[in-house]
Amino acid sequence: MAYTSLIYLVLVFVTFCVYYIVPERRRWVVLLGANLVFYISAGWVELLLLTGTVTGSFFAAKAIGIYNDRLAELKKIPISEKEIKKQKKEYYSKKKKYVLWVGLGLVIGILVVVKYTNFVLGSFNSVFGVMNSGHRFSMLSMVVPLGISFYTFQTIAYLMDVYKGKILPQKSFLRYFLYISFFPTVVQGPISRYEQLSQQLYSGNKFKFENLRDGAILILWGFAKKLILSERLSLFIGTVYDNYMEYEGLIFVVATIMFSVQIYADFSGAMDIANGTAQIFGIRLSPNFLRPYFSKNMPEFWRRWHATLGSWFRDYVFFPFSISKTSLKINRLARKYLGEGVGRIISVSMPVLVVWILTGIWHGPEWKYVAWGMFHGILIILSTIFTPKFEVLGKKWNIKTECFSFKLYQMARTFFLCCVGRVFFRAESIGAAFVIFKRMFQTTGLYLMYSGRFFNYGIDAKEWCVVLLFLLVWFVISVLEEIHGDVLKLLERQNLIFRWGIIYILLFSVIIFGQYGPGYDVADFIYEQF
Amino acid sequence: MKKEYKNFIGSFLFLSGAVIIFVCISYMMRPVDNRNDGMMMGFYGEKNHSLDVIALGSSSVYRFLNNPVLWEEYGITSYNLATGSMQSDVYEMLINESLKTQSPDIILIETRPYIQINQNKKKEDIYFRKASDYMKYSWDRIHYINEYTDDKEKRFQLYFDIVFYHGLWKEFGLGNIYRVDNEYVDRMKGWRSVFESVPMNVPKDYSYVSEQSIEAEKEKELERLIEYCERRGVEILFVATPWEMNEERVAQNRYLERIITEKGYRFLNCNDHIDEIGLNYATDFYDEKHVNVFGAEKVTRFIGQYITENYDMDLTHDKSTISEWDKVLDRYAQEEQESKAEKE
Structure with a gap:
């Protein structure tokens, strides 16, 4: 069930009606029912795998909770029994850790098996090919459940938070199932933390007109991004990138910039639909996009782009890895044998590289995503190393860093670097990405842009006008959000005619300029495939 | 509050x-090919209760029934509610829709869709869409x-x-804005003229041919239509306009004639009256299925004569209707002149 389909809107409408009719304490059951309908529409096997992940993590968390309780009870043991207390603490801690690993092993195992088995087998086959070995693994036919990467990460976060004692394990299996499978977020996130989302799901929210209105506008805005911009640009980008041997020069620059726009429109559009849907039920999700193309450096970009994934990696990979015994040992050895400077670089770089290789793999079982992840990891390491040096140079050369022009330069630089990475992301393989880089610069390829030829690459002149106009409107909205915060609040303060006019224009722009209808299959959201 | x-x-x-x-945007976005689509919009543009005859059918109507001539010769106001390759499954829907704004003395139904079976056309929605897509939104339309x-x-x-x-939206222009209420004034009342002339073979003598039943599904459609018209108290005249005949078509027309007359309705098969009409196969057709403007004038006169002789119609009209139809006649005359000048 695609988020941009009519059937999805029908599901939201029916769920909305039923949700506010039933008593507050039973409203979570309505959401659970909607989740089941949504997920069953994807397939029964998918539902079975989702249930496997939910069941495994639920009981693991419950067991961890029991050990947490026992550890807490140890505090009541008198100080005279210190030795017994210590022994019991060690025993319970060990058991708790063991259960955590079993739980993590199960949920990560399901993810790895269904999503990465063929990737591993394919990689082995490539190695066999290089070695001229006749051995080959045959690929397996796997069902990859909808949003498995997202809900698995949510499950991992839950288990680790229960382990750390940050949250108490959920007692009700169905309530836990609701949290993991909440239908607006299960496919593409945002990756919601239990402490942030669970109570909103279970409490049975009161009807507020503002929630319905703002939620509906957000959904509409998401539809506009997807159907007017992303779908339209995909025709142009597909034409160039899927036939990259036929093009050269500037057209790749335009296609890559437009891909950066498309993926932003696509993913943030999906998030708007998810946020809007949740808001209708009085639920606020964590923001996933904070106008990332206004970022002045790569670390900032990754705090603004897919923010919930970034914070997930920070909390559940970066920090645990940085303080792990293995990491500390490597750091000590590096400092000892390679010197303080190099050792410090290694201690900074290692967790970053681990995080970014995993981020790359998370996006998909392909080496191009690993290359994309490493590219970003290296950029962030370089940024960490050189930023202090550039700051010193800047001061020495009296460069004003607080003025608009310098910030604009920083934004352009970040966008440029981001676009370089996008080539790996969009190209069909790492090899293709390098060919594209080569063809991009071997000639200007201006002839491909002249004599109206440019308007034959998937979208014509009038379609480009729609694209540029939409971009202009989106840019103005983004600037307003940067200055004033929530643009919906700003709209609320305007006169009724203006407010309604804006919403009508948005609604009918989607109906008229949206890419949908017979003979046109709206593509899946890009991040839905991850 | x-x-x-x-x-x-x-x-x-x-x-x-x-x-x-x-609703307004939907109406404005509807494409109108003035050749043979969107005639429903033109029908909505007609003054209420001003039409004496409404003719339903495909190009077998809008190329045959010359409405300006029907007005000039017999004082009959008429409209061709016809689209290219119209199928008989939309007849009831169109009659229902037309009776909302008009109270015609006769509804003329062209019978070619009952015998011209094309399996592909039956499967394609386009022929239904040509009618439904130009109707105003209503519960009837949904039904x-x-x-x-x-x-x-x-x-x-x-x-x-x-x-x-x-x-x-790329082809959106001023013309679309005028159709905000799904109406426009059809300058020729649904008549579309072709001045070109292509000689055709004179048909064989098929007087020996006996009846052949039409497709069962089509016969059911016809029966349902007649029942519907009886329920609504509508006078209907079935007409088969002249075109290239073969044994099967002649035999099916015979069958149609019998079942229609048995139900107490008239069936005017123009193919049996070629000499009376005065059709000349060398000059009056532009292809094997359609007459040109010269043939259409002859067919129209024949049908007009038949209607006035067989039906008791009140052909009095108010001043504004007369004035409007005289303008139509002027336009037709101008069109004829322009065509002649073009040829010379």
Whole structure:
């Protein structure tokens, strides 16, 4: 069930009606029912795998909770029994850790098996090919459940938070199932933390007109991004990138910039639909996009782009890895044998590289995503190393860093670097990405842009006008959000005619300029495939 | 006023506005090929209760029944509610729709769709769409769409034709804005003339041919239509306009004639009256299925004569209707002159 389909809107409408009719304490059951309908529409096997992940993590968390309780009870043991207390603490801690690993092993195992088995087998086959070995693994036919990467990460976060004692394990299996499978977020996130989302799901929210209105506008805005911009640009980008041997020069620059726009429109559009849907039920999700193309450096970009994934990696990979015994040992050895400077670089770089290789793999079982992840990891390491040096140079050369022009330069630089990475992301393989880089610069390829030829690459002149106009409107909205915060609040303060006019224009722009209808299959959201 | 009531009224007004704008935009986005589509829009543009005859059918109507000539010769106001390759499954829907604004003395039904079977055409929605997509939104329209198909997705696309046509925004022009109410004035009342002339073979003598039944599904459609017209108290005249005949077509026309007359209705098979009409196969056709403007004048006179002789019609019209139809006649005369000048 695609988020941009009519059937999805029908599901939201029916769920909305039923949700506010039933008593507050039973409203979570309505959401659970909607989740089941949504997920069953994807397939029964998918539902079975989702249930496997939910069941495994639920009981693991419950067991961890029991050990947490026992550890807490140890505090009541008198100080005279210190030795017994210590022994019991060690025993319970060990058991708790063991259960955590079993739980993590199960949920990560399901993810790895269904999503990465063929990737591993394919990689082995490539190695066999290089070695001229006749051995080959045959690929397996796997069902990859909808949003498995997202809900698995949510499950991992839950288990680790229960382990750390940050949250108490959920007692009700169905309530836990609701949290993991909440239908607006299960496919593409945002990756919601239990402490942030669970109570909103279970409490049975009161009807507020503002929630319905703002939620509906957000959904509409998401539809506009997807159907007017992303779908339209995909025709142009597909034409160039899927036939990259036929093009050269500037057209790749335009296609890559437009891909950066498309993926932003696509993913943030999906998030708007998810946020809007949740808001209708009085639920606020964590923001996933904070106008990332206004970022002045790569670390900032990754705090603004897919923010919930970034914070997930920070909390559940970066920090645990940085303080792990293995990491500390490597750091000590590096400092000892390679010197303080190099050792410090290694201690900074290692967790970053681990995080970014995993981020790359998370996006998909392909080496191009690993290359994309490493590219970003290296950029962030370089940024960490050189930023202090550039700051010193800047001061020495009296460069004003607080003025608009310098910030604009920083934004352009970040966008440029981001676009370089996008080539790996969009190209069909790492090899293709390098060919594209080569063809991009071997000639200007201006002839491909002249004599109206440019308007034959998937979208014509009038379609480009729609694209540029939409971009202009989106840019103005983004600037307003940067200055004033929530643009919906700003709209609320305007006169009724203006407010309604804006919403009508948005609604009918989607109906008229949206890419949908017979003979046109709206593509899946890009991040839905991850 | 309580905030809840205020919000409720506000929402109601907002949604009402959205519905109105949606309907207007849907109408404006509908494509009109003035050659043979969108005649329903032109029909809506007719003054209410001003038509004596409404003719339903495909190009077998709009190339044959010359409405200006029918007015000039017999004082009959008529409209060709016809689209290219129209199928008989839309007849009831169109009659129902036309009776909302008109009270014609006769509804003329061209019978070619009952014998011209084309399996591909039956499967393609385009022939249904040519009628339904130009109708104003109404419960009746939804009812007939539901009868047409059980496919829910298809129904949705037929209810909201903008799903189909929104991609035509690139061709949007001033002409579209004028169709905001799904109406325009059809300058020729649904008549479309062709001045070109292509010689045709004189048909063989098929007087020996006996009856051959039409397709069972088509016969059911015909029976249902007659029942519907009886229910609505509508006078109907079935007409078969002249075209290239073969044994099968002649035999099926014979069958049609019998079952229609048995039900107490008239069936005028022009193919049996070629000499009376005065059709000349060397000059009066432009292809094997259609007459040109010269042939159409002859066919129209023949049909007009038949109607006035067999039906008791009140042909008095108010001044504005007379004035409007005289203008149509002037336009037709001008069209004829221009065509002649073009040829010379």
